[in-house]
Structure formats: C-alpha cells, structure tokens
Amino acid sequence: MEEADHLCQRLAFLVKGHIVVNDTPRNLKLAYGERKLVVALASSPSSGGESSAFTERILNMDSPADQAQLTQWMAQGSVMAMHSREASLEEIFMDVAGVRLA
16 A cells, blocks of 8 residues: 555545545545654663663653653653654554454
C-alpha cells in the first residue's frame, strides 16, 4: 500500500464488496491514525558499559500527563528529536475491515 499512498489522490477500501471508507491517503491517516509522538531523548551511558545515543519514548498527544512530561523534557534540554506517529494504510485497512492478527 506504500505505492498507493504515494500515487493515489483518493483511496477506497472494499470489505465484502462494500466501500467502507473513501478519502485521500492523508485524510485517512488523520482520521484513523493515533495521536502519538515518538520522542528521542538524550540518554546517559548504561551501567553495563554500553552507551546509546538516545532512547525513544511514545507519548499520547491527548494525555495531560504526557504533555507535562514532554514540557519537562524540553525544559531539561533532553529532547533530541520528535515526530508524530502516523498510521500506515495497512493499519487503517485492518482497522476498518475488522481484521485482527492472530
């Protein structure tokens, strides 16, 4: 579905012969995607001697507690990068079609 995401102006998902959604790839992602942020934080060397450049945390954009945590990390200068978590068209199809992985 990656090709459809890049090439199609509109998509329709068919389930058992019926159109269940019909919209642009971007609108589908906004309507069915999660409001999550993936935040890369500066991390200190672990006690095992290994060091990692960063750790990742996933925050819910609608959670006041997660919003406060992000504000704290920003004030501390710990945030190296962040981006929104966008649903893939495959995930959206599985959601609207009612497909559940075993």
